[in-house]
Amino acid sequence: MRHYVRLILLSKLVFGTVYCQFAGEVFLRVFHRQPMLPRHVCAMPYGIRGNEPNESYWHSSAEYKIHIQTNSKGIRSDREVPYEKPAGVKRIVLLGDSFGIGYEVSLEDTFTSRMVYYLKQRYGIDAELVNLSTSGHGNAEELIVLEHEGVKYEPDLVLLAWHDSDYDDNVRSGLYRLEAGTLTRAAATYLPGVKIQQFLYRSRTYRFLADNSNLYNLVRDSAGRTVRRILVQVRTHKPLPSGIDDAPPPSKEDLTMALLKEIQRVAHAHGAAFLVLDIPNPLSRTEFQSVFPVSAKKEAGVFDVVSPIRNLETAKGQKVFWERSQGHFTPLGCDLVGQALAQHIAEKGLLKP
Numbered sequence: 327m328r329h330y331v332r333l334i335l336l337s338k339l340v341f342g343t344v345y346c347q348f349a350g351e352v353f354l355r356v357f358h359r360q361p362m363l364p365r366h367v368c369a370m371p372y373g374i375r376g377n378e379p380n381e382s383y384w385h386s387s388a389e390y391k392i393h394i395q396t397n398s399k400g401i402r403s404d405r406e407v408p409y410e411k412p413a414g415v416k417r418i419v420l421l422g423d424s425f426g427i428g429y430e431v432s433l434e435d436t437f438t439s440r441m442v443y444y445l446k447q448r449y450g451i452d453a454e455l456v457n458l459s460t461s462g463h464g465n466a467e468e469l470i471v472l473e474h475e476g477v478k479y480e481p482d483l484v485l486l487a488w489h490d491s492d493y494d495d496n497v498r499s500g501l502y503r504l505e506a507g508t509l510t511r512a513a514a515t516y517l518p519g520v521k522i523q524q525f526l527y528r529s530r531t532y533r534f535l536a537d538n539s540n541l542y543n544l545v546r547d548s549a550g551r552t553v554r555r556i557l558v559q560v561r562t563h564k565p566l567p568s569g570i571d572d573a574p575p576p577s578k579e580d581l582t583m584a585l586l587k588e589i590q591r592v593a594h595a596h597g598a599a600f601l602v603l604d605i606p607n608p609l610s611r612t613e614f615q616s617v618f619p620v621s622a623k624k625e626a627g628v629f630d631v632v633s634p635i636r637n638l639e640t641a642k643g644q645k646v647f648w649e650r651s652q653g654h655f656t657p658l659g660c661d662l663v664g665q666a667l668a669q670h671i672a673e674k675g676l677l678k679p
Contacts, residue, residue: 361387361651363429365461367523368400372474373515374467374501376400377427377460385430387651392432402427402457411480416453416677418442419476419598421468421589422487423495425605425655426459430648435657438485440664441671449672459487464495465585466502467516472589477596483676484593485667486586489605490617493578496585509584579619586619586629599676603667604633608647614638630674634666 363385366378377400385392397403411417420426420438428436438455445451456479458471468486476484496502499516502509586602593600606614614635638646638659646659655663671677 361385361430363387363424363652366394366396367460367462367520369517369520370474372470373517374470374499375460375462375517375520376471377402387430387648389648389650390430392430395433400460402433402459404433407454407456407479409478409480412454414452416451416482417479418453418455418483418485418677419472419479419481420455420457420459420485420487421463421472421476422457422459423463423489423491424459424461424652425489426463426487427457427461428459428654428660429461430651430654431657431660435660437655437660437663437667440661441667442664444665444668445671445677448668451672451677453677456481462495464492464499465582465589466496466499469585469589469592470501472592477592481593481596481598483599483601483671484589485601485603486589487603487605488586488618490607493582496581497578502581502585504581504584507584509588579621582619583621590629600630601667601671601676602629602631603663604631606633606635606638608653611641611643611645612639630676632666632670634663637662637666 364383366381366383367375368378370376377396379396379398379400381394381396383394385394394402395404397406399407401407418438418441426438428438433439436457438457442453442455445453456476458476460467460471463471465486465488472484500513501511501516503512504510590600602618604616604618606616609615616633616635618631618633641658641662644658645656646662647653648656
């Protein structure tokens with residue numbers, strides 16, 4: 327009898343759990359559809375995350391459905407890109423995060439695809455893009471990518487897509503620190519959750535949930551944001567060793583500036599120009615705010631920076647950032663950013679023979 331009662335209770339528990347999950351999924355799909363942007367990343371030989379090679383998957387929300395494809399090197403591309411640069415072609419290496427890789431737009435609509443199009447059509451510059459962006463990267467990881475992969479592509483121009491999330495990403499990774507004003511490598515690796523994710527993605531059931539479940543994506547994204555905030559707080563407020571009276575730790579902006587200067591140094595050392603795209607924050611559909619470090623603006627001439635704000639303002643209220651998803655550029659936004667980049671590159675002569 328007791329065994330029968332326990333079986334009934336267990337059945338109710340299982341049924342209740344499944345029912346709640348099913349009801350939650352239905353509710354979200356009908357009333358509050360979640361953006362589903364699975365990230366397929368893996369550990370790279372040089373200790374940080376990169377895109378899984380030869381992947382094909384979908385991103386979707388209430389506003390779009392787009393396809394993501396990577397080649398054998400994890401580059402978002404529909405073709406292979408050899409290290410050797412084609413004769414007569416100017417090569418641009420892009421460093422960035424989810425904005426750089428082109429989340430929430432199709433490959434042909436990314437701001438880099440539009441930039442390459444306008445360089446050719448308006449300015450007669452035959453350019454090829456090598457997109458080394460990975461979602462979640464900050465400037466610390468971008469520096470490592472440039473040193474280990476980017477320079478192999480013989481770039482004429484290194485383009486960095488900068489966003490204010492880079493501040494926290496640089497601290498959170500713990501890959502570099504400032505010691506008496508000098509940038510120093512502090513950790514050999516930064517691979518948050520990569521082993522767990524790769525293990526889980528071996529399961530077709532898990533992969534189906536990650537790519538299709540509104541409830542799962544809501545829980546995962548919420549948990550991820552919480553963990554990232556905690557990690558930044560922990561790394562920012564590390565206690566000093568007992569008995570040491572030291573100055574306050576360098577600010578996020580100090581670390582960011584040092585990383586950007588080192589990326590620029592590496593680019594120049596390999597004969598490439600360096601350009602920063604300042605991705606603004608949207609205050610409304612018609613107002614946008616630059617987020618590039620204040621100290622960089624004070625140090626006039628340190629970096630070549632292009633802001634697409636004037637171009638975005640020409641949309642006159644049309645949607646240039648997605649509003650019901652994760653806030654990346656819409657196809658229109660990408661086109662306007664691509665125009666701004668192509669014009670700046672041509673006018674500054676960054677791809678001269």
